Amino acid sequence: MDEDQRRQDDGADARKNRLPSFTEVLSRRTRPPVDLFMFYLFLQREGSEDILDFWLDVQQHENLCRAYFKDVRKSGRAIRDDWPEYWDYARRRGSIYGTVVGLNPQPGTKRSTQSTGEMLSEQDRHNLAAAGDEKGARSPSPRMTSTSPGTAVATEPPRSTTPFSLAGRTPTLFNMKRASRAPTIIPRSSAITRQDLIASAERIYFRYLSPVGTVGSNENHEIYLPPALRIHSFPLNSAQEPKSQSEMNIMAQIPDMFHSQKEYCFRAMEQDAFPRFLRAKAFGNLTPVSALVRLIVGLVVLWVGLAVGFSLIFLDVQPKSKRFFLFLPYTVAILFLISHQYELDPILVFFGRSESTPFRTLPIREPYVKKLLLGRAIWVSVLVAACVAALTLIFWAVPGHRL
Numbered sequence: 001m002d003e004d005q006r007r008q009d010d011g012a013d014a015r016k017n018r019l020p021s022f023t024e025v026l027s028r029r030t031r032p033p034v035d036l037f038m039f040y041l042f043l044q045r046e047g048s049e050d051i052l053d054f055w056l057d058v059q060q061h062e063n064l065c066r067a068y069f070k071d072v073r074k075s076g077r078a079i080r081d082d083w084p085e086y087w088d089y090a091r092r093r094g095s096i097y098g099t100v101v102g103l104n105p106q107p108g109t110k111r112s113t114q115s116t117g118e119m120l121s122e123q124d125r126h127n128l129a130a131a132g133d134e135k136g137a138r139s140p141s142p143r144m145t146s147t148s149p150g151t152a153v154a155t156e157p158p159r160s161t162t163p164f165s166l167a168g169r170t171p172t173l174f175n176m177k178r179a180s181r182a183p184t185i186i187p188r189s190s191a192i193t194r195q196d197l198i199a200s201a202e203r204i205y206f207r208y209l210s211p212v213g214t215v216g217s218n219e220n221h222e223i224y225l226p227p228a229l230r231i232h233s234f235p236l237n238s239a240q241e242p243k244s245q246s247e248m249n250i251m252a253q254i255p256d257m258f259h260s261q262k263e264y265c266f267r268a269m270e271q272d273a274f275p276r277f278l279r280a281k282a283f284g285n286l287t288p289v290s291a292l293v294r295l296i297v298g299l300v301v302l303w304v305g306l307a308v309g310f311s312l313i314f315l316d317v318q319p320k321s322k323r324f325f326l327f328l329p330y331t332v333a334i335l336f337l338i339s340h341q342y343e344l345d346p347i348l349v350f351f352g353r354s355e356s357t358p359f360r361t362l363p364i365r366e367p368y369v370k371k372l373l374l375g376r377a378i379w380v381s382v383l384v385a386a387c388v389a390a391l392t393l394i395f396w397a398v399p400g401h402r403l
Contacts, residue, residue, distance in 0.1 A: 016367050019282055022270040031365035033281045033354035041356055042277045045288065050221050051265050054208045058262040061200045062096070065255040068192040069100045078102070083194070085252035095256055194251065199238035201254045205231060229261050282369045283376060284343035285354035291340045298336030305329030309395040316400030327392045334387045342380055349377035
């Protein structure tokens with residue numbers, strides 16, 4: 001925890017006048033309310049946390065492959081001799097592990113596209129690895145049956161049309177305890193083998209990429225991918241070692257199998273979900289449920305305040321100064337209504353708090369976000385005071401007339 005806190009403190013100094021980037025959030029260099037935990041909760045409220053789970057799972061899978069290659073080199077063996085099929089594949093097609101396996105790009109060799117890992121520093125890659133490991137296992141991995149992995153039922157449900165489509169999902173506005181499929185930690189008590197790599201890839205395929213209803217994947221939730229990136233079958237089995245040459249060639253693709261899908265998910269989150277997340281957490285501090293409750297309470301209190309105000313007028317209650325007490329219900333009503341409109345509670349901001357889940361708060365620790373929220377809280381407070389003063393003065397100025 002001390003290391004995480006020190007890393008966040010170092011990153012906060014560089015973000016005194018800007019919002020964090022998506023890479024900084026994923027590498028856990030940001031503080032609440034714009035950290036990885038809050039981003040996960042944001043996606044969970046939309047029912048789209050699977051895409052982040054998938055990214056973290058693939059990140060962990062790539063870390064496992066990278067650790068395997070490093071173990072091989074530490075043992076004094078060359079990747080060319082230990083895994084010739086992968087070496088040939090990486091030499092011909094390119095690989096994200098080129099620097100790890102000691103592969104020098106040859107002229108004319110097809111190189112892999114730039115990955116998120118290549119855009120990060122060594123410290124960021126370490127942070128991302130820790131992020132994947134600390135998510136923890138909260139659901140068992142789907143078990144494979146003897147039936148072919150590519151075999152699907154006759155009626156396949158319609159696919160999503162975007163990575164963040166809510167079609168066919170249970171609404172999560174009031175159901176905040178939706179089952180989560182967080183990344184599974186792979187045991188590291190012994191040396192990493194190629195069967196561990198197959199098991200890791202198999203787990204990812206059946207959890208996120210196999211169509212809903214596929215035999216042997218009852219707990220999966222297929223994420224959206226463009227047709228060109230979809231993987232329709234996983235012909236290997238983690239319980240059996242590959243024997244045929246075709247299986248060995250397929251196993252050579254395991255380390256880079258999900259990299260393109262991971263990059264697509266990264267770009268989708270960065271361009272779609274992350275801007276909405278910043279708008280929700282850097283410019284507001286309420287959850288949708290809490291904002292809705294404030295709208296309902298504000299309307300009820302406003303109705304009560306207006307009813308009392310008109311009663312004082314049409315009963316001609318004296319002295320007239322009693323009408324000034326109307327500012328109490330009007331203040332509560334206007335504060336709740338404007339808080340719903342801006343999704344920001346100025347009282348919580350002044351206490352340095354932001355909601356994580358409905359009516360549960362965390363301290364605001366990100367410096368620039370704290371500055372933004374404080375400025376908006378002052379504006380909301382001035383707006384509330386002006387509306388309350390105008391409404392109270394109007395009801396005070398109207399002459400009484402007993403009906």
